[in-house]
Amino acid sequence: MASILIVDDDAHLRQSFEKLLSQEGHTVRTAASGEAALALVGSQQFDLVIMDVRMPGMNGLDTFQTMRKIEPKLPVIIMTAFGTTETAIEATKMGAFDYVLKPFEIPEVLLVIEQALEAGRFMRSRVELDVVPESASLEAIIGRSKAMQEVYKAIGRVAPTDATVLIRGESGTGKELVARAIYQHSLRADKPFLVINCVAIPETLLESELFGYEKGAFTGAVNRRVGRIEQANGGTVFLDEIGDMPFGIQAKILRLLQEKSIERLGGREPIPVDVRIIGATNRDLEASLAEGRFREDLYYRLKVVTLWLPPLRERSGDISLLSDFFLARFAQEMGISNPGITEKAKALLDGHTWPGNVRELANTLQKALIFSRGCPIGPEDVVQAIGSDSPTKNGREDVTEETIRQWIRKSLATADAENMFEYFMDTFAGLLISEALKLAGGNRSRTAKILGLSRPTLLSKIEKYRLKLETSVLSDSTE
Template sequence: MSRILVVDDERNVLTSFQHLLGKKGHEVLTAKSGEQALSLLGSNSPDLILMDIRMAGLSGLETFRQAKAIVPKVPVIMMTAYGTTDTAIEAMKLGAFEYTLKPFDIPKLTALIERALAMGQLMRTPVTYGAADADARAQRIIGKSSKMIEVYKLIGQVAPSNVTVLIRGESGTGKELVARAIYHHSQRAERPFIAVNCAAIPETLLESELFGYEKGAFTGAVARKPGKFEQASGGTILLDEVGDMSPSTQAKVLRVLQEGTCERLGGHETIRVDVRLLAATNQDLEALIRDRRFREDLYYRLHVVTITVPSLRERKEDIPLLAEYFLKRYSRELQKSGMRLSPEALERLSAYEWPGNVRELENCIKQAMVLGQGDVLMPEHLRLGQSSAVQLRSAPESLNAVRELARQHLEQAPGSAHQHLIEQVEAQLILEALMQTQGNLAQAAKLLGITRPTLREKISKYRIQRRVHLNQREG
């Protein structure tokens, strides 16, 4: 559950947000003025602030400036009517996460809130490495192998400077954790950290996401919007899966690195940005250069310093430490303290090749804790090869089934194929989780990575309660 502060001088807006966010399981604080909001921040640190631009008394923009001085790592979403978007854009230049127009599009607003909460969590959760007596709130990079000691040394050497760092490694090795460790130990740790997954954003949208756009730059561009480089100015930006960028986007990133400037789509104004760039990839950039799919000049700008994160199969001696860490990390969340691995289970973990690396190991341990009975996890509790999406990517028959399903939806439901396919897959995923946990809502929600209120909403939406017996117990 997250704590969200809503600041607006209209009581009906505050009431609507209390209802909307309360249903999602969030704690909602409300303030009718900027002055009241700043007073609340002195005693209550929220995870997110939603603030109206135009309010009586202290303006939204001035309240934002003062709030950022009190809680610099709390993301702020500015709420604005159409005629005040210039002020909202100014707030984004000063570090606001995003702005949203009134009247609200509820599904888009809900998705925006979830993204802001996720980014805030990344910024506030410290990442430590090496030391065993780490901050209890921190996420840790685990390992004592020689390859990981080398990674720790490089993090310590590059973190205090502003040098560009290229982080390489297979999927699931922890490249983003390394990037966040660099950020948290840098001189920019109190400034924004923004991670952009270049592979997850369609090529046609990535440029506008990174560099922003002017009003009228394309259909749907109803107002100017700053890009991620502007939002991260003064802080750090991580370009994850940097090898997936198009040539035109690569050229613009190169300009940022060379000149510290960029232009919004559809604009001519040169915008100066002060940002530290970290890049991550699981691809062979040298091969992409040979194939003329990646710019050689950008490559040399990116790998001023390169940190290579080893695969888990290259450091199997770290598996017992990682397993113990994940057992402790999820014991409170799953309310299963004291669980441990049997020697036979640990031996099985050490013998497996882990194509999905640390992420697959984490998912395997968490799934075993959810489904296991008693205090000792045995080999039969470990569903190796089933706990990672790696298996889907590596199995042609699974990919063919997904492609066929997608093709059918595109043919049979043109115009609504995306919604129908997502709903069909989501319903099946929820049903499978409930079946694996014998209908236990708490365990199914943890297995899915969502809250119980969200799970209940989806169960009702898809009428799943008619097909599976639901166990309402907490455990």
């Protein structure tokens, strides 16, 4: 997991954090002062720092400024009491990833920590381009086909500019990796890079998540809050699944692109923000325009540069390279020897249409590696791995589906709720996550892997559906 540094002069809080984060699988170091924290950061690598503002000697803001000179891409979360919220906001403008207010609850803190760790990983782990599979790192864009050569050229041309980029392609083609490659080769590579999935965050929360809010903007807004776009000031924001962004929020993104400013919810003053926007979608935006679900003015603002990612079925010759890459990666992650793959198995992979593209190929090879028992992966392993994603013929799925249909019909017949669609979606999602948590023994990392979610997304859904989770206050101390 991650290496995290806790900086606070409160010994009880340091101990509480150390216990909590160790239980989450992280390695934790602590420091009681800014001076001690700087010595640790200068001598070893951390993935995240969580630091108090008010400390004896060197305060949190001075420590943070010095720390950025040592490790500019190290994410820092600032802790603050209610009385010093403005100080925390100032720290965020200076480049701190986020801030949390004391006293805080465990789910809230864990969610911010996971978001910060993910952002730090995106900023610090480089995406390699056009490399030999055997020598590639764990994150690389693999492919030598003509279609992929055009992608590499496009990344090289657009990365050094500040142009807005729209990445288009089917689901599973690697749009996020391309966005990160653009960021890492840009002039903003030493600034923040934040990923916002426009469908993972509930519509009612997305606007405040993006733009923040002022105190009193809505019920429960007891303090001013900086949004994700403002947090990324000077850096890059990747809006994934932007084709699914609610129509009302599209107008605010348009204003950001046109005027380089935003307004927090409940605010009246424009706030200057300097960010580069990279968007991605698998939607047919032209159809969305015709149906009135996507703004035409935003569409043209986004597609200053459009980068199309080819589906795997159109990347002749790349499947063999990708197979070698994924087998080496998964073998390393699982701590086993790479058994390799036979030519007949590769021929079988070449003949598949891969509707899920690179993501589907990766999942197939991971399953094949698990069941290969250390032998080279052959055609039978590939057939089994691909077939496991298809409905079985033993009738069990039909029985389960009919049971669900009967419950839906009964619920619809007796429904008195106004929004039945949301009711059913929330019910199913809550049950799915609850059962996955039980299957994983409560381990959230394992649960996220089972469901194919990132940990921040899982934690936000656990909180949304009020699933059973430790919610006691971590600390009731204030600065």
